[in-house]
Amino acid sequence: MNIGEHEFEAAHGLPEPLPQGERLLWQGRPDAGTLAREAMHWRPLALYFAVILAWRGVDVAASAGLWPAVIAVAGLLPLAGFAVGMAWCLAILVARTTVYTLTDKRLVLRIGIVLSLTFNLPLRQIASAGLRRGGAGEGDIALELVAGTRIAYLNLWPHARPWRLKEPQPMLRAVPEVQRVAALLAEALKASADPQAVARMQPSPAEALPPIRVAVRPEARAA
Incomplete structure (x- = not known):
């Protein structure tokens, strides 16, 4: 996981252009009203x-x-x-200073109003993802990171799952068309995982983000 402050972006929402062979799957920002x-x-x-x-x-x-x-x-x-x-x-x-970027290799969070930070999360460092849908198609996607990967809660806020201070979870907040984004993320996570490990795993129930939780790593802890 790389954390970087940037003044000039080589690509929108990214600290550098995508390497050859890496595909952009989705890019978006929070909805200000929902946020x-x-x-x-x-x-x-x-x-x-x-x-x-x-x-x-x-x-x-x-x-x-x-x-x-x-x-x-x-x-x-x-x-x-x-x-x-x-x-x-x-x-x-x-909302205006945030860009979420999903590729087939990583999830990038460019956040910060005064101090702009880029959190570069390879998909293999994401243990599982939880989805919470709102009433107008928007919603949140919380990310549980593998053991040993930790980002300070204050560095993430408000892009963090509420009240998870001990083990902060990055969260894509107020995402429009969140169901479609969650499906793209789930497919990308499964594609990046060990196929044999994926075949052995079953979805686990959401802890506080109903209605679904997609488990994609052996390291994911049961809720």
């Missing part, structure tokens, strides 16, 4: 501020009247709007 909802949690944030504003308004109205309550709530509105707006801005920036 804002699922990773930046703008809805719970908006609900939190709505509750705070309502509580402030009722409290002031009970002690000072309606007009002071309106003024008190209006004074907090910019803060609420700023917080929710920042969540959306962050999601848009993450």
